[in-house]
Amino acid sequence: MTEAAKTAIAQADTIVGYRTYLDLIPELLIGKEVLSSSMMQEVDRCRRALELAEAGQEIALVCGGDPGIYAMAGLVFELAAERDSQAEITVIPGLAALNSCAARLGAPLMHDFAAISLSDLLTPWSLIEKRLSAAASADFVIVLYNPKSKKRSDHIGRARQLIMEHRAASTPVGIVTAATRENEAITITTLERLLEAEINMQSSVIIGNSTTFQWRDFMVTPRGYADKYNLS
Amino acid sequence: MTEAAKTAIAQADTIVGYRTYLDLIPELLIGKEVLSSSMMQEVDRCRRALELAEAGQEIALVCGGDPGIYAMAGLVFELAAERDSQAEITVIPGLAALNSCAARLGAPLMHDFAAISLSDLLTPWSLIEKRLSAAASADFVIVLYNPKSKKRSDHIGRARQLIMEHRAASTPVGIVTAATRENEAITITTLERLLEAEINMQSSVIIGNSTTFQWRDFMVTPRGYADKYNLS
Numbered sequence: 001m002t003e004a005a006k007t008a009i010a011q012a013d014t015i016v017g018y019r020t021y022l023d024l025i026p027e028l029l030i031g032k033e034v035l036s037s038s039m040m041q042e043v044d045r046c047r048r049a050l051e052l053a054e055a056g057q058e059i060a061l062v063c064g065g066d067p068g069i070y071a072m073a074g075l076v077f078e079l080a081a082e083r084d085s086q087a088e089i090t091v092i093p094g095l096a097a098l099n100s101c102a103a104r105l106g107a108p109l110m111h112d113f114a115a116i117s118l119s120d121l122l123t124p125w126s127l128i129e130k131r132l133s134a135a136a137s138a139d140f141v142i143v144l145y146n147p148k149s150k151k152r153s154d155h156i157g158r159a160r161q162l163i164m165e166h167r168a169a170s171t172p173v174g175i176v177t178a179a180t181r182e183n184e185a186i187t188i189t190t191l192e193r194l195l196e197a198e199i200n201m202q203s204s205v206i207i208g209n210s211t212t213f214q215w216r217d218f219m220v221t222p223r224g225y226a227d228k229y230n231l232s
Numbered sequence: 233m234t235e236a237a238k239t240a241i242a243q244a245d246t247i248v249g250y251r252t253y254l255d256l257i258p259e260l261l262i263g264k265e266v267l268s269s270s271m272m273q274e275v276d277r278c279r280r281a282l283e284l285a286e287a288g289q290e291i292a293l294v295c296g297g298d299p300g301i302y303a304m305a306g307l308v309f310e311l312a313a314e315r316d317s318q319a320e321i322t323v324i325p326g327l328a329a330l331n332s333c334a335a336r337l338g339a340p341l342m343h344d345f346a347a348i349s350l351s352d353l354l355t356p357w358s359l360i361e362k363r364l365s366a367a368a369s370a371d372f373v374i375v376l377y378n379p380k381s382k383k384r385s386d387h388i389g390r391a392r393q394l395i396m397e398h399r400a401a402s403t404p405v406g407i408v409t410a411a412t413r414e415n416e417a418i419t420i421t422t423l424e425r426l427l428e429a430e431i432n433m434q435s436s437v438i439i440g441n442s443t444t445f446q447w448r449d450f451m452v453t454p455r456g457y458a459d460k461y462n463l464s
Binding site: 001066067069070071073075076077080081089091092094095096099100102103104106108109111112114115116121122123124127128133137138139140213215220221222225 | 306362366456
């Protein structure tokens with residue numbers, strides 16, 4: 001957590017958020033009004049946060065990761081735009097899963113990458129497939145969000161199949177589950193053996209580009225295709 | 233800056249880094265050995281950091297942004313792999329330009345995105361063009377790193393041209409220069425008018441997907457292509 005995030009919470013009158021995340025910061029909630037997921041659902045919470053802000057309160061809306069990457073900032077702005085809200089909105093960036101997972105794996109994101117969510121709840125699966133193929137064909141490192149859930153256990157297999165049309169079976173793949181949490185698990189495998197690895201709803205998967213290599217327990221994408229640095 | 237980063241610096245014997253970044257944290261350098269860019273260049277600094285760590289020192293190698301996204305972590309691992317270093321290496325994630333710039337623009341990264349550097353120092357320009365076209369054709373939000381330098385003033389124009397083959401001229405584009413610094417500048421424009429905007433070496437450019445819209449001074453990419461939330 002950054003200093004800026006702590007300061008924003010300290011300055012707020014009311015803290016709004018999903019219970020799981022608020023439970024991680026009990027010391028920051030002392031003396032605050034709290035609206036959590038035990039009281040209302042996501043859309044209602046965001047709408048209520050806007051209403052309170054419009055009425056002059058200072059609100060901190062808390063989520064996990066970076067609110068600006070596949071997270072809460074979008075819903076807030078969608079709702080604010082819908083009602084043309086007069087609330088003053090500031091997004092405080094945080095560490096997204098891609099930042100945390102890349103760090104745990106070594107240095108996989110040293111070159112161009114694409115982030116793709118395999119959830120088809122709000123996106124047609126055909127568009128997700130198109131993106132997987134486009135990213136694989138242009139040698140992007142690929143970060144997969146939402147690789148698997150109970151309802152979507154086969155999406156990761158289909159993604160692997162599409163990517164393997166453009167990339168070697170030996171391509172390094174990193175899987176980070178519950179990054180920095182107690183139950184954190186880190187696996188480095190290959191595209192070929194990807195489906196043998198444990199992957200669940202808390203996992204992010206990073207697939208290397210054609211130059212990515214494994215060294216010890218790390219996954220490293222070199223910074224250049226041309227070797228201008230003459231390291232040796 | 234995160235608590236984890238501050239703690240790592242506090243625990244280190246020697247701080248290594250580019251002078252520009254070390255100048256931002258004078259209070260964290262008190263009582264530390266410091267190796268900065270005024271003494272040696274990037275590759276030599278990293279190699280020296282590894283040597284000192286191998287000799288038993290605790291070293292903090294400091295860079296701007298997130299060391300894991302287009303930054304120093306890669307060079308460290310490339311050099312460590314080359315010498316099969318016994319140093320214990322931990323990457324502490326931080327806020328990359330894409331986190332900070334997205335936050336300043338509102339919520340542009342709510343859906344799949346591709347990060348592409350327009351620098352052809354270490355990458356063939358033909359591969360960069362291939363990635364621009366692939367990302368544009370599959371409706372990724374596109375984050376451009378290194379959009380312009382003195383030597384590469386025309387790359388952004390060529391990127392715009394390739395993207396416009398797949399995306400409307402009215403697509404929102406956000407430009408953030410020197411995010412969170414004193415000279416920060418934020419512009420929201422369109423693909424059509426992109427080249428009229430001030431863009432320099434400190435800028436990042438975010439190009440919306442087909443659903444991204446501007447509301448007030450914000451750029452918002454809706455979370456879904458299907459509207460399952462029924463916001464209205």
